[in-house]
Amino acid sequence: MATAKKVTVYHNPVCGKSRGALEILGERGIDHEVIEYLKSPVDRATLEHFLDLLPGAPAELVRKDKRFKELGLDEADYQTREDVVKILLAHPELMERPVVIHDGRAIIARPSERVLELFD
Secondary structure (H helix, E strand, O other): OOOOOOEEEEEOOOOHHHHHHHHHHHHOOOOOEEEEOOOOOOOHHHHHHHHHHOOOOHHHHEOOOHHHHHOOOOHHHOOOHHHHHHHHHHOHHHEOOOEEEEOOEEEEOOOHHHHHHHHO
């Protein structure tokens, strides 16, 4: 099942879910571009684009993990679109991953199999 439309995966190689999404795309022969967002950080326009395409609340793009807690952040402070963009520009490691974009839609592929929702 190859596709002519571009698929872009914003990937962190240490993330099992991110690796799993790439594996699923590869198994299905779906061509995709991989962007390691910690090596090539995304800019404000890219984050805004994610939020335009992703279903759900902007806050879903922010990981509330150990690093979030280490930074002393409060989940309530990162609910609006602008707050989410600001925190991810300052701390790109807090971006939920992988973000997969295809044909004007985006998804956070957690679990990895969610990537297939983009091809329904």
